[in-house]
Amino acid sequence: MSYSSLSCQRFEFGGFSRSEHARYSVIGVPYDFTSTYRPGSRFGPNAIREASINLEAYCLRNMFDVEDVPIEDLGDLNVLTDAGATTDLLQKVVAEVVSENKFPIVLGGEHTITYGSVRAFDETALISFDAHLDLRDEYLGNKLSHAAFMHRLCEFLGPERIFEIGSRAVCPEELNFAKETGVKYLTSRDVLKIGVTGVLSKLRDWASSFDRIYVTVDMDFLDPSYAPGVGNPVPEGLSPTMLLDMLQRICGPKVVGLDVVEVSPSYDSGLTAIQAANIVYNVIAFQEARQDSTKQERY
Numbered sequence: 001m002s003y004s005s006l007s008c009q010r011f012e013f014g015g016f017s018r019s020e021h022a023r024y025s026v027i028g029v030p031y032d033f034t035s036t037y038r039p040g041s042r043f044g045p046n047a048i049r050e051a052s053i054n055l056e057a058y059c060l061r062n063m064f065d066v067e068d069v070p071i072e073d074l075g076d077l078n079v080l081t082d083a084g085a086t087t088d089l090l091q092k093v094v095a096e097v098v099s100e101n102k103f104p105i106v107l108g109g110e111h112t113i114t115y116g117s118v119r120a121f122d123e124t125a126l127i128s129f130d131a132h133l134d135l136r137d138e139y140l141g142n143k144l145s146h147a148a149f150m151h152r153l154c155e156f157l158g159p160e161r162i163f164e165i166g167s168r169a170v171c172p173e174e175l176n177f178a179k180e181t182g183v184k185y186l187t188s189r190d191v192l193k194i195g196v197t198g199v200l201s202k203l204r205d206w207a208s209s210f211d212r213i214y215v216t217v218d219m220d221f222l223d224p225s226y227a228p229g230v231g232n233p234v235p236e237g238l239s240p241t242m243l244l245d246m247l248q249r250i251c252g253p254k255v256v257g258l259d260v261v262e263v264s265p266s267y268d269s270g271l272t273a274i275q276a277a278n279i280v281y282n283v284i285a286f287q288e289a290r291q292d293s294t295k296q297e298r299y
């Protein structure tokens with residue numbers, strides 16, 4: 001059974017047509033049932049799609065035109081209210097996309113969905129850009145929520161395979177868990193202190209042990225002045241320029257998938273969806289340019 005008949009309707013991303021030769025597959029996941037503060041990220045996928053139509057697809061950072069890249073949009077996953085069932089379904093769809101040698105780009109939806117897409121890969125490591133660690137063992141009695149899914153992924157992947165960047169809204173339980181298990185994280189102030197080069201140096205050392213890396217971007221990584229329309233905005237965030245500078249150097253043959261989550265359009269002026277679509281376009285350009293690793297220095 002193909003993924004399109006399994007659980008997705010078809011849309012188009014940014015005016016690109018579906019192609020059997022696609023190298024990138026966009027999958028919307030309109031799921032926000034465990035959101036605790038400002039719900040509405042179920043409307044995120046289509047807000048990001050709409051924003052993508054009005055952005056230039058030409059990436060000036062590496063002078064690459066994303067319009068030349070075959071991209072398909074599988075539409076939205078038919079989500080259920082249950083986070084476990086929804087993430088299991090997403091895992092199946094992403095696994096099928098990967099089996100066709102396509103790069104999945106998952107649009108959230110709340111951050112819990114990362115628990116579905118990451119499990120579609122064998123032994124991947126995970127880089128998470130997020131104001132939160134999402135490492136609680138449970139939140140409001142829920143063991144699989146957007147505040148606890150990273151704890152579940154620690155159990156699945158092993159804590160050594162997780163690197164979180166931009167942390168600034170944490171609780172003692174999460175800090176203790178990270179310390180005990182060795183989950184790596186850099187706070188937003190750490191990032192400002194050591195700069196993009198310092199972050200990349202730490203990532204390079206860590207990533208050298210792994211063959212595959214999945215990247216998740218929780219939009220609250222960005223400062224609320226850049227991305228106000230998120231479920232749980234946190235002051236003292238970082239800039240889109242820093243994020244894209246890091247992504248440009250992280251992208252390459254090892255990177256196997258991306259998700260962009262937590263856009264909550266009801267609280268947005270449209271800016272957060274634009275940032276999210278811009279991240280997607282840039283990651284595609286970075287991936288395409290970095291497949292030839294001889295062209296640019298890694299990290």
Ligand code: MN
Nearest residue numbers: 111130134218
């Ligand atoms: Mn998160």
Ligand code: MN
Nearest residue numbers: 131132218220
């Ligand atoms: Mn967050």
